[in-house]
Amino acid sequence: MTIFQFPKDFRWGTATASYQIEGAAQEGGRGVSIWDTFARTPGKVFNGDNGDVACDSYHRYEEDIELMKKLGINTYRFSIAWPRIIPDGDGEINREGLDFYHRFVDALLDAGIEPFLTLYHWDLPQTLEDDGGWGNRRTVDAFVKYAEVIFKEFSGKINFWLTFNEPWCIAFLSNMLGIHAPGNKDLQTAINVAHGLLVAHGKSVQSFRRMGITGQIGIAPNVCWAEPYSKSPEDQAACDRSIALNTDWFLDPIYKGSYPQFLVDWFAEAGATVPIQDGDMEIISEPIDLLGINYYTMGINRFNPEAGVLQSEELNMGLIKTDIGWPVESRGLYEFMHYLQKYGNVDVYITENGACINDDLENGKINDDRRISYYEQHLAQIHRIINDGINLKGYMAWSLMDNFEWAEGYRMRFGLVHVDYRSLVRTPKESFYWYQSVIKNNWLEIRN
Ligand SMILES: CCOCCOc1ccc(-c2cn(C[C@@H]3NC[C@@H](O)[C@H]3O)nn2)cc1
Numbered sequence: 001m002t003i004f005q006f007p008k009d010f011r012w013g014t015a016t017a018s019y020q021i022e023g024a025a026q027e028g029g030r031g032v033s034i035w036d037t038f039a040r041t042p043g044k045v046f047n048g049d050n051g052d053v054a055c056d057s058y059h060r061y062e063e064d065i066e067l068m069k070k071l072g073i074n075t076y077r078f079s080i081a082w083p084r085i086i087p088d089g090d091g092e093i094n095r096e097g098l099d100f101y102h103r104f105v106d107a108l109l110d111a112g113i114e115p116f117l118t119l120y121h122w123d124l125p126q127t128l129e130d131d132g133g134w135g136n137r138r139t140v141d142a143f144v145k146y147a148e149v150i151f152k153e154f155s156g157k158i159n160f161w162l163t164f165n166e167p168w169c170i171a172f173l174s175n176m177l178g179i180h181a182p183g184n185k186d187l188q189t190a191i192n193v194a195h196g197l198l199v200a201h202g203k204s205v206q207s208f209r210r211m212g213i214t215g216q217i218g219i220a221p222n223v224c225w226a227e228p229y230s231k232s233p234e235d236q237a238a239c240d241r242s243i244a245l246n247t248d249w250f251l252d253p254i255y256k257g258s259y260p261q262f263l264v265d266w267f268a269e270a271g272a273t274v275p276i277q278d279g280d281m282e283i284i285s286e287p288i289d290l291l292g293i294n295y296y297t298m299g300i301n302r303f304n305p306e307a308g309v310l311q312s313e314e315l316n317m318g319l320i321k322t323d324i325g326w327p328v329e330s331r332g333l334y335e336f337m338h339y340l341q342k343y344g345n346v347d348v349y350i351t352e353n354g355a356c357i358n359d360d361l362e363n364g365k366i367n368d369d370r371r372i373s374y375y376e377q378h379l380a381q382i383h384r385i386i387n388d389g390i391n392l393k394g395y396m397a398w399s400l401m402d403n404f405e406w407a408e409g410y411r412m413r414f415g416l417v418h419v420d421y422r423s424l425v426r427t428p429k430e431s432f433y434w435y436q437s438v439i440k441n442n443w444l445e446i447r448n
Pocket of ligand 1: 017020165166173177179222294296352398404405406
């Protein structure tokens with residue numbers, strides 16, 4: 001038996017997002033989001049699933065908070081649905097939407113749980129997408145207006161703020177690969193979206209400072225760690241491109257005030273350029289306080305001129321995979337956290353980490369041993385990272401409960417709590433009780 005003790009002030013939590021759990025899509029004055037539209041577009045989401053009901057957390061959040069109290073977490077990451085606050089994107093404010101989130105945040109605080117807010121977790125008001133989305137400065141300004149409304153309303157209640165969740169997904173997964181909403185398949189559009197959200201990030205951080213809002217603010221990129229299949233420079237360069245597009249493409253502008261030139265040049269070869277306007281990079285590089293890091297898996301990549309715009313092919317190395325097909329390899333988290341040190345020893349929270357394991361109820365229990373094993377491996381790496389002196393301050397498991405997994409619909413389950421989507425009954429899985437024990441002890445026990 002090996003015991004890994006965590007720091008006494010280490011934050012333990014779980015994470016969710018508005019469109020994935022709330023439901024009540026036509027209630028409370030909520031406007032239409034790009035995910036409402038995308039999910040209703042035939043062929044875009046498995047089984048034609050959508051977020052109309054989801055986990056019904058809009059109505060059942062008190063039950064969810066009881067589960068959080070039972071789990072013992074002290075931090076809960078969630079997102080606010082912009083279409084509940086300003087239904088048409090940049091027009092009238094919907095007081096009913098603000099009141100809902102005040103009730104929710106107050107209930108979290110009453111439960112002794114720290115709210116950890118993501119302002120944008122992919123549910124853009126459709127009216128703004130109809131007018132060019134993140135590539136149109138109207139959307140940038142609309143986001144700043146929305147962010148300032150939330151800052152003003154929740155300053156003093158919320159102390160941990162993230163502007164954007166997984167900017168690579170918002171820009172490239174959704175506008176170059178077309179796998180997520182709005183489903184564009186164009187490199188220039190993706191680069192325009194990435195730049196627009198970065199300007200929106202920078203402007204909202206400037207507002208946060210100017211308004212004197214309580215707490216700390218940052219952003220949450222997702223990690224794509226990749227190691228070369230061979231020692232060839234071409235394979236290493238292919239890995240560098242994959243890693244950089246998920247993180248450096250966003251963190252270089254924020255921490256260095258410029259894009260990674262080797263990728264700018266690579267995209268120029270493909271005929272795509274970054275639409276930088278005077279003053280943009282100064283705005284984007286407004287200093288932040290923390291980083292959220294979302295880690296799920298890593299790849300072994302090689303150069304392949306046929307493998308998409310980055311010419312970087314991920315190989316099947318025969319590793320154990322989760323039920324969504326992602327290799328289980330926690331080593332990439334350790335390697336990435338050391339890679340991240342090039343931006344300084346910044347405060348980092350793991351804002352997402354978890355496994356898609358689709359075990360179902362058997363005699364009233366869900367024996368998700370594979371999820372426990374995934375978490376054991378990744379928390380052991382977290383312990384190594386902390387022992388190396390890296391400022392890793394907290395960990396939020398993705399996810400508190402099974403929910404709408406985007407293009408995969410409801411078939412892919414990441415939750416510590418099982419959700420029956422017909423009855424909406426929540427059932428803690430065995431991994432819930434395992435994580436409960438880790439949190440209670442503030443240590444990880446590894447069976448040797
Ligand atoms: C066949 C080509 O495939 C290209 C990669 O396609 C994907 C799809 C999905 C992801 C993805 C999904 N998640 C989990 C979410 N993170 C935020 C939260 O909302 C979770 O639901 N992280 N990354 C990445 C890459």
